[in-house]
Amino acid sequence: MKAEIHPVDRIQLGGIVTIRDALLAQQRQGRKVYRLESGDPSFSIPEHVAAAFVKALRDGHTHYTPGAGIPELRQALYDKLVRKNRLPLTSPEQVLVTNGAMHGLYIVYRALLDxxxxxxxxxxxxxxxxDNVVLAGGEVVRLPLNRDLRYDAASLSAKITSRTKAVALNSPHNPTGTVMTQQELHTTLEVAAKHGLWVISDEAYEDILFDGNTHVSPASLGYERVISVYSFSKSYAMSGLRLGYVACTDPLLVERMTKLLRCTINGVNAATQYAGVAAITGPQDHLAHMVAEYQQRRDCLxxxxxxxxxxxxxxxxGAFYLWAAIDEGWGGYQGQRDGWAMTRYLIDTFGVGSSPGEVFGPQGAGFIRFAFACxxxxxxxxAQLLPQAFA
Ligand SMILES: Cc1ncc(COP(=O)(O)O)c(C=O)c1O
Known part of the structure; x- marks a missing residue:
């Protein structure tokens, strides 16, 4: 009998990693490169967060913590989620501390999917x-965004089968930078409710919003089967400290995720969790400054x-990505004219990084993504170089 393909063999090593490696190799050879391929914030962590991290080390918080997070952090996150995101939580036990939103998605899909x-x-x-759906043994069904890159809730029903378990949302969206409106969310939740589906809401960019756009957490809109995933990486520039969290009101899923936390990380590192308490409970004024600077970068690009x-x-x-369609008239590079060819062209000719649209799914073909997190x-x-690339 032919063996099944192992789930881990179904995912790639990572397309953007190869681009980053190419840029870094050129940088080592003394070339100036521009890191527009990756979404790692250029900002330092807020001073009081750094101080809390160091203090935690000095205070001896260098031991195991409860697997799902220290009580102080779960309480602070619960307070934030109820106050700011208007989530219908009833206890800090419904908040699980993860090793970044990435790990949050991993435990969510592992807990949810058969x-x-x-x-x-x-x-x-x-x-x-x-990838995290695939790793959990699930199957990805792709719903193309419409021509304006809006989430197409009207086409959602057509994708639903007897095997559909969940709908994944991500607003603000990576890679397009679109922000879902409350109306779009309502329509999506109505479809999900009609079929009893779970909604997995990745809100990693909840604070990175431009032009007065606002973020609405789907779980605040009255449908109970929503699992919300958050990150400290973007809001507090804490990407390297690896801190995220998941909010879920379903006791069985919370129990499953708690088991997964024990067996994957057995708790995020203790000092990072104390830094997280300071980040969530301390002043938030860095956000306005950061977002204003992101908006300037967006406008410049x-x-x-x-x-x-x-x-x-x-x-x-919102978010910090600029998505662009490649014109049909582009002559291509080295005999090819897809997003990969354009990415290679921009690196080889100008040292400017980007990500080929193909990395993000079939609908990304013929597009390119520039990140303005550097x-x-x-x-x-x-921004000076790019117009010369197409002169
Ligand atoms: C949509 C989205 N979700 C989650 C993450 C991961 O965040 P974290 O650093 O918390 O794992 C990213 C990182 O780029 C992202 O773009």
Whole structure:
């Protein structure tokens, strides 16, 4: 009998990693490169968060913690989720501390899915959303965004089968930068409710919003089968400290995820959790400063890209990614004219990083993503170079 393909063999090592490695190799050879391929915030962590991290080490918080998180952090997150996100939680026990939102998604899908169950994922999507479904033995069903890159709740019903278990949402969205409106969320939740589906809401970019756009947490809208996933990486620039959290009101899923936490990490590192308490309960004024700077970078890059005859950019409403269609008239590079060819062209010719749209799913073909999470100087210099690339 032919052996089944192992779930881990069904996912790739990671497309963006190969681009980052190419850029870093060029940098080592003394070339100036621009890191617009990756979404790692250029900012330092807020001073009081750094102080709390160091203090935790000095105070001896270097031992095992409860697997699902220290009580102080779970309480602080519970308070934040009820107050800011308006989640209908009744206890801090419904909040689980994870090793980043990435790990949050891993335990959510592992806890939720039986082998072969389907999750409907927006196309394009952040790659790891789909990968975590596959790792849990699930099947990814892709729902193309519409021409305006809006989530197409009207087409959702057509994707639902007897095996559909959940719908994955991500707003603000990586890679397109769109922010779902309350109306779009309502329509999506109505479809989910009609079929008894779970909604997995990845809210990693909840604080990175432009032009007065606001973030609405789907779990606040009255449908109870919503699991919400959050990150400290973007809101507090804590990407390297690895801290995220999951909110879920279903006792069985909470129990399963608690078991998974024990067997995967047995608790996020203790000092990071204390830093997390300081981040959540301390002043939030760094956010306005960070978002204003992201918006300046977005505008700078946007203005450069609208001048590129061969690119058609979409203006992001949130997150820090600019998604652009490659014009049919582009002549290509080294005999190819897909997103990978354009990414290679921009690296080889100008040292400017980007991510090929293909990495994010079939609907990404013919698109390219620029991240503006690197420094404002890098974004400004790249913005000078890009119009020359297509002169
Ligand atoms: C949509 C989305 N979710 C989750 C994450 C992962 O966040 P974390 O660093 O908390 O694992 C990212 C990181 O880029 C992301 O783009």
């Amino acid at each position: 082998p072969g169950e389907q999750v409907i994922v927006p196309d394009p999507t952040w790659t790891e959303t789909a 946007w203005q450069a890209l609208v001048r590129c005859r061969l690119l058609h950019p979409f203006k992001p409403e 420094s404002s100087e890098q974004v400004a210099e790249a």
